[in-house]
Amino acid sequence: MKKHIPMKKFSQNFLIDFNVIKEIVKFINPKSHQTLVEIGPGLAALTQPICNLIDELIVIEIDKFLLERLKKYAFYSKLIVFYQDALVFDYSKLLNKRNKLIRIFGNLPYHISTSLILCLFERINIIKDMNFMLQKEVAERLVASPGSKLYGRLSIIAQYYCNIKILLDVSPKCFKPVPKVKSTFLSLTPYTNYFPYFTYNIKVLSYITNLAFQKRRKILRHSLGKIFSEKVLIKLNINPKLRPENISILQYCQLSNYMIENNIYQKYISI
Template sequence: MKKHIPLKKFSQNFLIDSHIITKIVELINPKSNEALVEIGPGLAALTKPICKLIDELIIIEIDKCLLERLKKHSFYSKLIVFHKDALKVDYLELFNKKNKLIRIFGNLPYNVSTSLILYLFKKIKIIKDMNFMLQKEVAQRLIASPGSKLYGRLSIIAQYYCNIKILLHVSPKCFRPVPKVDSIFVSLIPYTDYFPYFTHNIKVLSYITNLAFQKRRKILRHSLGKIFSEKVLITLNINPRLRPENISILQYCQLSNYMIENNIYQKYIFV
């Protein structure tokens, strides 16, 4: 089979380490009765071994050349193929076709991983779990705690929705071409029974965190000053002189709920 030349515009780094591939398949632990969706199958490093364990796999691949390569494999008959940008796929349609929660996995391109994860959170009610290979810094941002330089809007929204676990650290040597950064394989499991955080409306929480972290070096009194007076922040037991990275997820939820309960969110956001 002709060698595939990785395309920079799709940020392609293909997993080639057989030990890591085996470990990832074990961690995903696919079952035949599940609705599995792979984003970016690439050269089929995960696709091939997973197809040995299940009868059907939905794949989303933007690169037409890679789809042509997949057609030459014996397991192709097990694939339901979407030649699309993963950010433009109707995941609700996939859920409705299977009538069951979907499991999503993949080696995500570094250039779209954050926007794709945030996009998938909007579909969280139809997702059973997500297992992704990510750039190390993105994975660390997902699990970052208040006070960390990596703690930000992604940390808050991700931890609001999911229990996140780092499953595997992966060296650049496990990919071709070799990336300049380390990678981490993570699991994101949406909360279903126990919810550690609560806001009346996630759009308001998203708006507040976006506003705060746009000016992350400024103290809250300035970055959120157009919404919350210093007096309100003190009333909510939030120090107005702290920076956005020093405020907990619970406190951001508190701010969100204050906006909603006092009917002031409508000035700033369409809900």
């Protein structure tokens, strides 16, 4: 088969380590009755072993040359192929056709991974779980706790929606071409029965966290001062002298709910 030249604009770093591939497939644990979606099948490192275990796999790929390459594999008949950008793909149509929550996995292009995950959170009600290979720093931001330098808006929004588990750290040597960063494979499972956090509207929580972390070196009294007075912060048991990274997700939800309960949000955001 003709050699594929990785395209920089798509951040293509292909997984080539057989043992890592085997571990990832084991973590995903695909079943034939499930609706599985792979974002960026690439050179089929995960596609092929997954297809050995199930009868149908949906793949989304933006590189037409890689899609042409897929046609040469024996398992191609098991694929439902979409030549599209995963950031604008309509995932809801997959649910409508099968009436099953979808499982999404993939070795994500690092330049779109954060945007894609935030995009998928907007469709969280149709997703059973997500299993992704990410840049290690992005994975650490997703699971970061208050007080950490990596804790930020992405940590809060991600942990609001999902239980997140780091499953496997992966060396750059396991990819071709070799990336300059380390990678991590993790799972994100949306909460269903038990929700550790609550806000009336995620848009308000997103607005507050965005505002706070735009000025993460400033204390809350200053970064959120245009919305919350020092008196209100103290009333909510939030120290106005703390920086944004020292405030828990629960406390950010309190701020969000206070804005809604007191109709403050209307001055700043439409929901």
